[in-house]
Amino acid sequence: MxxxxxxxxxxxxxxxxxxxxxxxxxxxxxxxxxxxxxxxxxxxxxxxxxxxxxxxxxxxxxxxxxxxxxxxxxxxxxxxxxxxxxxxxxxxxxxxxxxxxxxxxxxxxxxxxxxxxxxxxxxxxxxxxxxxxxxxxxxxxxxxxxxxxxxxxxxxxxxxxxxxxxxxxxxxxxxxxxxxxxxxxxxxxxxxxxxxxxxxEQNSLARLLLQGRILTNVKSHLGGRLLSTAITQQDLRAVGAEPTDTEDVINRLLGVAGVEVALLFLELGPKETKVSLRSRSSLDVNRVAEQFGGGGHRAAAGVRYPGPLAAAENAVLAAVSAAMG
Ligand SMILES: [Mn+2]
Incomplete structure (x- = not known):
């Protein structure tokens, strides 16, 4: 208190x-x-x-x-x-x-x-x-x-x-x-x-179309315990969406049976990638985020990765996979 x-x-x-x-x-x-x-x-x-x-x-x-x-x-x-x-x-x-x-x-x-x-x-x-x-x-x-x-x-x-x-x-x-x-x-x-x-209930059509891309881009790892997805600047431009239009979609990945952790990689620029981490298991994603200078909570954390999308995916997926055992 x-x-x-x-x-x-x-x-x-x-x-x-x-x-x-x-x-x-x-x-x-x-x-x-x-x-x-x-x-x-x-x-x-x-x-x-x-x-x-x-x-x-x-x-x-x-x-x-x-x-x-x-x-x-x-x-x-x-x-x-x-x-x-x-x-x-x-x-x-x-x-x-x-x-x-x-x-x-x-x-x-x-x-x-x-x-x-x-x-x-x-x-x-x-x-x-x-x-x-x-x-x-x-x-x-x-x-x-x-x-x-x-x-x-x-x-x-x-x-x-x-x-x-x-x-x-x-x-x-x-x-x-x-x-x-x-x-x-x-x-x-x-x-x-x-x-x-x-x-x-005031979403733009662009937001809906971006959500479609986010869901289409989902990849499964560790036998489905870990799901990740990525959005590039090209995706945003193609549907006319803003980076903020990616919010909340990641939580839908946690709705898949057997999923423990979900990751969303958002390309902010050639050398900057935003990573959102969500957990519905005992894995503390805040700890993983801290390895990359990010932070948040046990169940929801974020990282600003100082590198291109592919590098962020490699590094954070490896760290999360290692933490999940
Ligand atoms: Mn708050």
Whole structure:
């Protein structure tokens, strides 16, 4: 359990707060930022959300008022003056992108609210629970500790955060606390059916066609215990899809009987490959990811491999195969 007293003390001593999160932000990152920003504003704080990356269009509904500002685009590093910086859903310098330098140089006090396993402390007061399924639920606890009211807008943002980080409440990380938090958010005005439709029933045709390619490219290893698939820049161009259109498809590979681990290789450039690792067995894919400078959780981790797609496939498939025995 997190002791929220140091956090509430820092908030009470601050007037202006900047919230930030990781690059390529997901629903847990943006939902946590929006929920916390609205709660802090209800307490009279001046709050800005400043990220290194913009909000991906498919989760734009979580930020209906376009609260998220992008560093460099809308605001320069010199503008990021405040009393308190709160970093949510990451505690790794490497994931903050251009915000890392800004946070490092800022004279403001710092808090991290996060659920990822990582060694960095960001020079911050750590509000971290690595067993938590999401940062969204930790932010709900933080809002309770602050005594701020739960509005329907806050509830929707945090519900989206928790629902997406748990694959809509089906991952092993889901506990009673997850569902109690979700029930409270529904009671406060979150509408699961509307959030689900906004998230999963607004796909582009390009995304559907890309999913077709991802599934067509699946290869089986170790007698079907390990499945891998790959997407090249040429695949993306052929169907007019974005790299973010590859999200979530990997989980469908885990739906095949006998599969323990699934890998998705996404060619980002001639010398950069993104690798997504998923496990539904005892294999801790975070450990494999760490061998390549990546990270995440036991069941879901990622790597940015500094080499071409084929090299990433060779290296990571070998490491995963070795770990699977
Ligand atoms: Mn998260």
């Amino acid at each position: 997190i002791d929220w007293r140091p956090f509430t003390k820092l908030v009470s001593e601050s007037k202006s707060v900047v919230l930030t999160s990781h690059m390529r932000p997901d629903c847990d990152a943006i939902g946590s930022e929006i929920g916390l920003a609205l709660a802090l504003r209800s307490l009279g704080k001046t709050v800005r959300i400043i990220n290194g990356d913009g909000v991906p269009p498919h989760i734009g509904f979580i930020d209906p008022n376009h609260d998220v500002i992008v560093l460099g685009g809308d605001v320069s590093a010199a503008d990021v003056e405040c009393d308190l910086v709160v970093v949510v859903d990451t505690s790794a310098w490497s994931q903050l992108g251009p915000m890392a330098d800004v946070v490092r140089r800022s004279a403001a006090r710092k808090v991290v609210i996060d659920h990822h396993v990582n060694q960095d402390d960001l020079g911050a007061t750590m509000c971290k629970e690595t067993t938590s399924e999401s940062t969204g639920r930790l932010v709900l606890d933080a809002i309770d500790a602050l005594g701020a009211p739960l509005t329907p807008e806050i509830a929707a943002a945090l519900f989206a955060a928790i629902a997406t980080d748990t694959g809509w409440f089906r991952f092993a990380s889901v506990t009673e606390a997850t569902l109690v938090a979700a029930a409270r958010l529904v009671s406060a005005g979150a509408r699961p059916n509307e959030i689900f439709a906004a998230l999963y």
